[in-house]
Amino acid sequence: MTEKRYTGRFAPSPTGDPHLGTLIAAVASYLQARVNHGDWLLRIEDVDTTRRVAGAEDAMLRTLDRFGFEWDGDVIRQSARTAIYQQALDQLDAEDLVFPCTCSRKLLAQTAVEQSGIYPGTCRTRQLPFAHEHAIRLRVPERTLGFDDRIIGEYRQSLATECGDFVIKRRDGLFAYQLAVVVDDALQGVTEVVRGADLLESTPRQIYLQQCLNHPSPAYCHIPLILDPTGRKLSKSEGAAGLNPDRPAPSLLAALNHLGQQAPEELGHAGTTDIWQWAIENWDIGKIPLAHATLYNG
Ligand SMILES: [Zn+2]
Structure with missing residues:
Protein backbone atom coordinates (compact mmCIF):
# COMPACT_ATOMS: atom_id res chain seq x y z
CA MET A 1 0.00 0.00 0.00
CA ARG A 81 -20.40 24.56 1.78
CA THR A 82 -23.62 24.57 3.84
CA ALA A 83 -25.11 21.59 1.95
CA ILE A 84 -22.02 19.50 2.73
CA TYR A 85 -22.23 20.30 6.45
CA GLN A 86 -25.96 19.48 6.41
CA GLN A 87 -25.14 16.01 5.01
CA ALA A 88 -22.76 15.40 7.91
CA LEU A 89 -25.41 16.55 10.38
CA ASP A 90 -27.96 14.20 8.77
CA GLN A 91 -25.49 11.34 9.16
CA LEU A 92 -25.02 12.12 12.87
CA ASP A 93 -28.80 12.43 13.32
CA ALA A 94 -29.40 9.07 11.61
CA GLU A 95 -27.12 7.50 14.22
CA ASP A 96 -28.93 9.33 17.03
CA LEU A 97 -25.80 11.19 18.13
CA VAL A 98 -27.31 14.68 18.22
CA PHE A 99 -30.18 16.44 19.99
CA PRO A 100 -31.93 19.80 19.76
CA CYS A 101 -31.21 22.27 22.56
CA THR A 102 -33.61 25.09 23.41
CA CYS A 103 -31.62 26.53 26.32
CA SER A 104 -31.32 30.30 26.25
CA ARG A 105 -27.97 31.99 26.77
CA LYS A 106 -29.24 33.15 30.17
CA LEU A 107 -30.28 29.65 31.24
CA LEU A 108 -26.93 28.24 30.10
CA ALA A 109 -25.09 30.85 32.16
CA GLN A 110 -27.16 29.90 35.23
CA THR A 111 -26.89 26.13 34.82
CA ALA A 112 -23.35 25.61 33.46
CA VAL A 113 -21.44 23.18 35.62
CA GLU A 114 -19.67 25.28 38.29
CA GLN A 115 -19.30 28.35 36.03
CA SER A 116 -17.10 26.29 33.71
CA GLY A 117 -19.30 26.89 30.68
CA ILE A 118 -19.76 23.11 30.35
CA TYR A 119 -23.26 22.23 29.15
CA PRO A 120 -25.12 20.41 31.96
CA GLY A 121 -27.12 18.15 29.61
CA THR A 122 -30.47 19.90 30.17
CA CYS A 123 -32.04 18.94 26.81
CA ARG A 124 -30.27 15.59 26.37
CA THR A 125 -33.25 13.41 27.20
CA ARG A 126 -36.10 15.82 26.45
CA GLN A 127 -36.90 14.31 23.01
CA LEU A 128 -37.59 17.73 21.50
CA PRO A 129 -38.53 17.93 17.84
CA PHE A 130 -35.99 19.46 15.46
CA ALA A 131 -37.00 23.02 14.63
CA HIS A 132 -35.25 25.94 13.06
CA GLU A 133 -34.95 28.01 16.22
CA HIS A 134 -33.08 25.26 18.10
CA ALA A 135 -29.36 24.73 18.43
CA ILE A 136 -28.17 21.17 17.76
CA ARG A 137 -25.62 19.55 20.05
CA LEU A 138 -23.50 16.43 19.73
CA ARG A 139 -23.84 14.07 22.69
CA VAL A 140 -20.40 13.22 24.13
CA PRO A 141 -19.63 9.99 26.02
CA GLU A 142 -17.96 9.57 29.42
CA ARG A 143 -14.56 9.13 27.87
CA THR A 144 -11.11 10.65 28.04
CA LEU A 145 -9.75 11.34 24.59
CA GLY A 146 -6.03 11.87 24.08
CA PHE A 147 -3.78 12.50 21.11
CA ASP A 148 -0.08 12.88 20.54
CA ASP A 149 0.69 16.40 19.34
CA ARG A 150 3.97 16.60 17.39
CA ILE A 151 5.00 19.76 19.23
CA ILE A 152 3.22 19.72 22.57
CA GLY A 153 3.23 15.97 23.18
CA GLU A 154 0.36 14.02 24.71
CA TYR A 155 -2.79 16.03 25.40
CA ARG A 156 -5.80 14.48 27.11
CA GLN A 157 -9.29 15.76 27.79
CA SER A 158 -12.35 14.30 29.48
CA LEU A 159 -15.13 14.80 26.94
CA ALA A 160 -17.88 14.77 29.57
CA THR A 161 -16.34 17.04 32.22
CA GLU A 162 -14.00 19.30 30.22
CA CYS A 163 -15.93 19.61 26.96
CA GLY A 164 -19.59 18.61 27.37
CA ASP A 165 -22.23 18.15 24.66
CA PHE A 166 -21.22 20.80 22.14
CA VAL A 167 -23.08 22.82 19.51
CA ILE A 168 -22.63 21.71 15.90
CA LYS A 169 -25.44 23.84 14.46
CA ARG A 170 -26.31 27.15 16.02
CA ARG A 171 -29.72 28.51 16.88
CA ASP A 172 -29.32 31.11 14.10
CA GLY A 173 -29.00 28.28 11.54
CA LEU A 174 -25.24 28.59 10.98
CA PHE A 175 -23.10 25.50 11.28
CA ALA A 176 -20.54 25.60 14.08
CA TYR A 177 -16.85 25.87 13.34
CA GLN A 178 -16.25 22.50 15.06
CA LEU A 179 -18.35 20.61 12.50
CA ALA A 180 -17.16 22.59 9.47
CA VAL A 181 -13.45 22.13 10.22
CA VAL A 182 -13.81 18.36 10.72
CA VAL A 183 -15.83 17.87 7.53
CA ASP A 184 -13.48 20.07 5.47
CA ASP A 185 -10.26 18.46 6.72
CA ALA A 186 -11.68 15.02 5.88
CA LEU A 187 -13.07 15.88 2.44
CA GLN A 188 -9.87 17.75 1.49
CA GLY A 189 -7.76 14.74 2.52
CA VAL A 190 -5.74 16.72 5.08
CA LEU A 200 -5.56 22.77 21.30
CA GLU A 201 -8.58 22.48 23.58
CA SER A 202 -10.88 22.02 20.59
CA THR A 203 -8.89 19.11 19.18
CA PRO A 204 -10.28 16.25 21.33
CA ARG A 205 -13.86 17.15 20.37
CA GLN A 206 -12.83 17.38 16.71
CA ILE A 207 -11.23 13.93 16.92
CA TYR A 208 -14.43 12.62 18.53
CA LEU A 209 -16.47 14.12 15.68
CA GLN A 210 -14.12 12.46 13.16
CA GLN A 211 -14.81 9.13 14.85
CA CYS A 212 -18.59 9.71 14.79
CA LEU A 213 -18.41 10.48 11.05
CA ASN A 214 -16.01 7.58 10.30
CA HIS A 215 -13.27 9.93 9.11
CA PRO A 216 -9.57 9.24 9.74
CA SER A 217 -7.84 11.64 12.15
CA PRO A 218 -4.98 13.76 10.80
ZN1 LIG B 1 -30.38 22.70 26.18
Whole structure:
Protein backbone atom coordinates (compact mmCIF):
# COMPACT_ATOMS: atom_id res chain seq x y z
CA MET A 1 0.00 0.00 0.00
CA THR A 2 1.35 3.44 -0.86
CA GLU A 3 1.34 6.06 1.84
CA LYS A 4 -1.16 8.87 1.49
CA ARG A 5 0.29 12.08 0.01
CA TYR A 6 1.04 14.69 2.66
CA THR A 7 -1.70 17.32 2.61
CA GLY A 8 -1.54 20.37 4.84
CA ARG A 9 -3.70 23.45 4.96
CA PHE A 10 -3.87 27.01 6.16
CA ALA A 11 -7.33 28.08 7.25
CA PRO A 12 -7.61 31.75 8.23
CA SER A 13 -10.84 33.48 9.28
CA PRO A 14 -11.57 36.74 7.42
CA THR A 15 -12.26 38.67 10.64
CA GLY A 16 -9.55 41.33 10.45
CA ASP A 17 -6.18 42.26 8.98
CA PRO A 18 -3.51 39.55 8.84
CA HIS A 19 -0.95 39.97 11.66
CA LEU A 20 2.21 38.30 12.88
CA GLY A 21 0.28 35.49 14.61
CA THR A 22 -1.47 34.68 11.31
CA LEU A 23 1.86 34.70 9.50
CA ILE A 24 3.45 32.31 12.00
CA ALA A 25 0.70 29.72 11.49
CA ALA A 26 0.93 30.15 7.73
CA VAL A 27 4.74 29.80 7.69
CA ALA A 28 4.73 26.67 9.88
CA SER A 29 2.02 24.87 7.90
CA TYR A 30 3.58 25.91 4.58
CA LEU A 31 7.06 24.66 5.48
CA GLN A 32 5.72 21.36 6.82
CA ALA A 33 3.90 20.81 3.52
CA ARG A 34 6.86 21.81 1.35
CA VAL A 35 9.44 19.79 3.30
CA ASN A 36 7.15 16.74 3.07
CA HIS A 37 6.70 17.29 -0.71
CA GLY A 38 2.97 17.63 -0.13
CA ASP A 39 0.14 19.98 -1.02
CA TRP A 40 -0.67 23.16 0.90
CA LEU A 41 -4.36 24.04 0.68
CA LEU A 42 -5.93 27.37 1.47
CA ARG A 43 -9.36 27.47 3.10
CA ILE A 44 -11.25 30.58 4.16
CA GLU A 45 -13.01 29.76 7.44
CA ASP A 46 -15.98 32.08 7.11
CA VAL A 47 -18.64 29.63 8.34
CA ASP A 48 -19.59 32.27 10.93
CA THR A 49 -20.76 34.83 8.40
CA THR A 50 -21.74 37.22 11.21
CA ARG A 51 -18.02 37.79 11.98
CA ARG A 52 -16.90 38.34 8.40
CA VAL A 53 -15.19 41.70 7.85
CA ALA A 54 -15.52 43.27 4.40
CA GLY A 55 -12.22 43.18 2.51
CA ALA A 56 -10.47 40.87 5.01
CA GLU A 57 -10.37 37.87 2.67
CA ASP A 58 -8.88 39.96 -0.15
CA ALA A 59 -6.29 41.41 2.25
CA MET A 60 -5.37 37.89 3.40
CA LEU A 61 -4.92 36.51 -0.13
CA ARG A 62 -2.98 39.59 -1.25
CA THR A 63 -0.67 39.39 1.78
CA LEU A 64 0.02 35.67 1.30
CA ASP A 65 0.80 36.32 -2.35
CA ARG A 66 3.16 39.22 -1.58
CA PHE A 67 4.93 37.12 1.05
CA GLY A 68 5.64 34.47 -1.59
CA PHE A 69 3.28 31.69 -0.47
CA GLU A 70 2.11 29.39 -3.27
CA TRP A 71 -1.03 27.39 -2.52
CA ASP A 72 -2.21 24.29 -4.33
CA GLY A 73 -5.63 24.01 -5.95
CA ASP A 74 -8.58 26.35 -5.56
CA VAL A 75 -9.28 28.39 -2.44
CA ILE A 76 -12.26 26.90 -0.57
CA ARG A 77 -14.79 29.01 1.33
CA GLN A 78 -16.84 27.49 4.15
CA SER A 79 -19.72 29.89 3.52
CA ALA A 80 -20.35 28.05 0.21
CA ARG A 81 -20.40 24.56 1.78
CA THR A 82 -23.62 24.57 3.84
CA ALA A 83 -25.11 21.59 1.95
CA ILE A 84 -22.02 19.50 2.73
CA TYR A 85 -22.23 20.30 6.45
CA GLN A 86 -25.96 19.48 6.41
CA GLN A 87 -25.14 16.01 5.01
CA ALA A 88 -22.76 15.40 7.91
CA LEU A 89 -25.41 16.55 10.38
CA ASP A 90 -27.96 14.20 8.77
CA GLN A 91 -25.49 11.34 9.16
CA LEU A 92 -25.02 12.12 12.87
CA ASP A 93 -28.80 12.43 13.32
CA ALA A 94 -29.40 9.07 11.61
CA GLU A 95 -27.12 7.50 14.22
CA ASP A 96 -28.93 9.33 17.03
CA LEU A 97 -25.80 11.19 18.13
CA VAL A 98 -27.31 14.68 18.22
CA PHE A 99 -30.18 16.44 19.99
CA PRO A 100 -31.93 19.80 19.76
CA CYS A 101 -31.21 22.27 22.56
CA THR A 102 -33.61 25.09 23.41
CA CYS A 103 -31.62 26.53 26.32
CA SER A 104 -31.32 30.30 26.25
CA ARG A 105 -27.97 31.99 26.77
CA LYS A 106 -29.24 33.15 30.17
CA LEU A 107 -30.28 29.65 31.24
CA LEU A 108 -26.93 28.24 30.10
CA ALA A 109 -25.09 30.85 32.16
CA GLN A 110 -27.16 29.90 35.23
CA THR A 111 -26.89 26.13 34.82
CA ALA A 112 -23.35 25.61 33.46
CA VAL A 113 -21.44 23.18 35.62
CA GLU A 114 -19.67 25.28 38.29
CA GLN A 115 -19.30 28.35 36.03
CA SER A 116 -17.10 26.29 33.71
CA GLY A 117 -19.30 26.89 30.68
CA ILE A 118 -19.76 23.11 30.35
CA TYR A 119 -23.26 22.23 29.15
CA PRO A 120 -25.12 20.41 31.96
CA GLY A 121 -27.12 18.15 29.61
CA THR A 122 -30.47 19.90 30.17
CA CYS A 123 -32.04 18.94 26.81
CA ARG A 124 -30.27 15.59 26.37
CA THR A 125 -33.25 13.41 27.20
CA ARG A 126 -36.10 15.82 26.45
CA GLN A 127 -36.90 14.31 23.01
CA LEU A 128 -37.59 17.73 21.50
CA PRO A 129 -38.53 17.93 17.84
CA PHE A 130 -35.99 19.46 15.46
CA ALA A 131 -37.00 23.02 14.63
CA HIS A 132 -35.25 25.94 13.06
CA GLU A 133 -34.95 28.01 16.22
CA HIS A 134 -33.08 25.26 18.10
CA ALA A 135 -29.36 24.73 18.43
CA ILE A 136 -28.17 21.17 17.76
CA ARG A 137 -25.62 19.55 20.05
CA LEU A 138 -23.50 16.43 19.73
CA ARG A 139 -23.84 14.07 22.69
CA VAL A 140 -20.40 13.22 24.13
CA PRO A 141 -19.63 9.99 26.02
CA GLU A 142 -17.96 9.57 29.42
CA ARG A 143 -14.56 9.13 27.87
CA THR A 144 -11.11 10.65 28.04
CA LEU A 145 -9.75 11.34 24.59
CA GLY A 146 -6.03 11.87 24.08
CA PHE A 147 -3.78 12.50 21.11
CA ASP A 148 -0.08 12.88 20.54
CA ASP A 149 0.69 16.40 19.34
CA ARG A 150 3.97 16.60 17.39
CA ILE A 151 5.00 19.76 19.23
CA ILE A 152 3.22 19.72 22.57
CA GLY A 153 3.23 15.97 23.18
CA GLU A 154 0.36 14.02 24.71
CA TYR A 155 -2.79 16.03 25.40
CA ARG A 156 -5.80 14.48 27.11
CA GLN A 157 -9.29 15.76 27.79
CA SER A 158 -12.35 14.30 29.48
CA LEU A 159 -15.13 14.80 26.94
CA ALA A 160 -17.88 14.77 29.57
CA THR A 161 -16.34 17.04 32.22
CA GLU A 162 -14.00 19.30 30.22
CA CYS A 163 -15.93 19.61 26.96
CA GLY A 164 -19.59 18.61 27.37
CA ASP A 165 -22.23 18.15 24.66
CA PHE A 166 -21.22 20.80 22.14
CA VAL A 167 -23.08 22.82 19.51
CA ILE A 168 -22.63 21.71 15.90
CA LYS A 169 -25.44 23.84 14.46
CA ARG A 170 -26.31 27.15 16.02
CA ARG A 171 -29.72 28.51 16.88
CA ASP A 172 -29.32 31.11 14.10
CA GLY A 173 -29.00 28.28 11.54
CA LEU A 174 -25.24 28.59 10.98
CA PHE A 175 -23.10 25.50 11.28
CA ALA A 176 -20.54 25.60 14.08
CA TYR A 177 -16.85 25.87 13.34
CA GLN A 178 -16.25 22.50 15.06
CA LEU A 179 -18.35 20.61 12.50
CA ALA A 180 -17.16 22.59 9.47
CA VAL A 181 -13.45 22.13 10.22
CA VAL A 182 -13.81 18.36 10.72
CA VAL A 183 -15.83 17.87 7.53
CA ASP A 184 -13.48 20.07 5.47
CA ASP A 185 -10.26 18.46 6.72
CA ALA A 186 -11.68 15.02 5.88
CA LEU A 187 -13.07 15.88 2.44
CA GLN A 188 -9.87 17.75 1.49
CA GLY A 189 -7.76 14.74 2.52
CA VAL A 190 -5.74 16.72 5.08
CA THR A 191 -3.13 14.44 6.68
CA GLU A 192 -1.60 16.94 9.12
CA VAL A 193 -3.09 20.02 10.79
CA VAL A 194 -0.58 22.74 11.76
CA ARG A 195 -2.28 25.59 13.61
CA GLY A 196 -2.11 27.86 16.66
CA ALA A 197 -2.19 26.44 20.18
CA ASP A 198 -5.40 28.38 20.90
CA LEU A 199 -7.18 25.48 19.17
CA LEU A 200 -5.56 22.77 21.30
CA GLU A 201 -8.58 22.48 23.58
CA SER A 202 -10.88 22.02 20.59
CA THR A 203 -8.89 19.11 19.18
CA PRO A 204 -10.28 16.25 21.33
CA ARG A 205 -13.86 17.15 20.37
CA GLN A 206 -12.83 17.38 16.71
CA ILE A 207 -11.23 13.93 16.92
CA TYR A 208 -14.43 12.62 18.53
CA LEU A 209 -16.47 14.12 15.68
CA GLN A 210 -14.12 12.46 13.16
CA GLN A 211 -14.81 9.13 14.85
CA CYS A 212 -18.59 9.71 14.79
CA LEU A 213 -18.41 10.48 11.05
CA ASN A 214 -16.01 7.58 10.30
CA HIS A 215 -13.27 9.93 9.11
CA PRO A 216 -9.57 9.24 9.74
CA SER A 217 -7.84 11.64 12.15
CA PRO A 218 -4.98 13.76 10.80
CA ALA A 219 -1.78 14.34 12.75
CA TYR A 220 -1.67 17.56 14.79
CA CYS A 221 1.00 20.21 15.44
CA HIS A 222 -0.05 23.12 17.65
CA ILE A 223 2.20 26.17 17.36
CA PRO A 224 2.97 28.29 20.42
CA LEU A 225 1.13 31.59 20.23
CA ILE A 226 2.59 35.03 20.29
CA LEU A 227 1.56 36.48 23.63
CA ASP A 228 1.39 40.06 24.76
CA PRO A 229 3.39 41.00 27.91
CA THR A 230 0.44 40.07 30.17
CA GLY A 231 0.37 36.53 28.76
CA ARG A 232 -2.69 37.01 26.58
CA LYS A 233 -2.96 36.09 22.92
CA LEU A 234 -1.85 38.95 20.69
CA SER A 235 -4.98 40.59 19.34
CA LYS A 236 -5.43 41.33 15.68
CA SER A 237 -5.39 45.07 16.27
CA GLU A 238 -2.13 44.96 18.28
CA GLY A 239 -0.31 42.82 15.73
CA ALA A 240 -1.76 44.34 12.57
CA ALA A 241 0.98 46.96 12.33
CA GLY A 242 3.59 44.20 12.09
CA LEU A 243 2.74 43.03 8.56
CA ASN A 244 3.76 45.25 5.68
CA PRO A 245 3.08 43.63 2.27
CA ASP A 246 5.69 45.94 0.73
CA ARG A 247 8.42 44.73 3.11
CA PRO A 248 7.82 41.01 3.73
CA ALA A 249 11.39 40.07 4.74
CA PRO A 250 11.45 41.43 8.33
CA SER A 251 8.09 39.84 9.20
CA LEU A 252 9.04 36.51 7.60
CA LEU A 253 12.26 36.47 9.63
CA ALA A 254 10.37 37.35 12.82
CA ALA A 255 7.97 34.46 12.13
CA LEU A 256 10.82 32.01 11.47
CA ASN A 257 12.61 33.10 14.64
CA HIS A 258 9.42 32.76 16.72
CA LEU A 259 9.37 29.21 15.37
CA GLY A 260 12.93 28.68 16.67
CA GLN A 261 14.53 28.47 13.22
CA GLN A 262 17.41 30.96 13.80
CA ALA A 263 17.32 32.53 10.34
CA PRO A 264 20.55 34.39 9.44
CA GLU A 265 20.20 38.17 9.84
CA GLU A 266 21.34 38.94 6.29
CA LEU A 267 18.11 37.31 5.03
CA GLY A 268 16.36 40.42 6.38
CA HIS A 269 17.52 42.18 3.21
CA ALA A 270 16.79 39.26 0.88
CA GLY A 271 13.85 38.67 -1.42
CA THR A 272 11.11 36.18 -0.53
CA THR A 273 12.47 33.56 -2.96
CA ASP A 274 15.80 33.42 -1.10
CA ILE A 275 14.08 33.39 2.30
CA TRP A 276 11.83 30.49 1.33
CA GLN A 277 14.75 28.58 -0.15
CA TRP A 278 16.70 28.95 3.11
CA ALA A 279 13.60 28.09 5.18
CA ILE A 280 12.76 24.93 3.23
CA GLU A 281 16.38 23.71 3.40
CA ASN A 282 16.65 24.39 7.13
CA TRP A 283 13.15 23.82 8.52
CA ASP A 284 13.17 21.73 11.70
CA ILE A 285 9.83 21.38 13.49
CA GLY A 286 11.72 20.04 16.51
CA LYS A 287 13.19 23.51 17.10
CA ILE A 288 9.83 25.16 17.82
CA PRO A 289 10.06 26.33 21.44
CA LEU A 290 7.49 24.98 23.86
CA ALA A 291 7.67 27.77 26.43
CA HIS A 292 4.54 29.63 25.37
CA ALA A 293 2.52 26.56 24.49
CA THR A 294 2.62 25.26 28.05
CA LEU A 295 0.46 28.20 29.09
CA TYR A 296 -2.36 26.61 27.15
CA ASN A 297 -1.90 23.09 28.49
CA GLY A 298 -2.33 23.64 32.22
ZN1 LIG B 1 -30.38 22.70 26.18
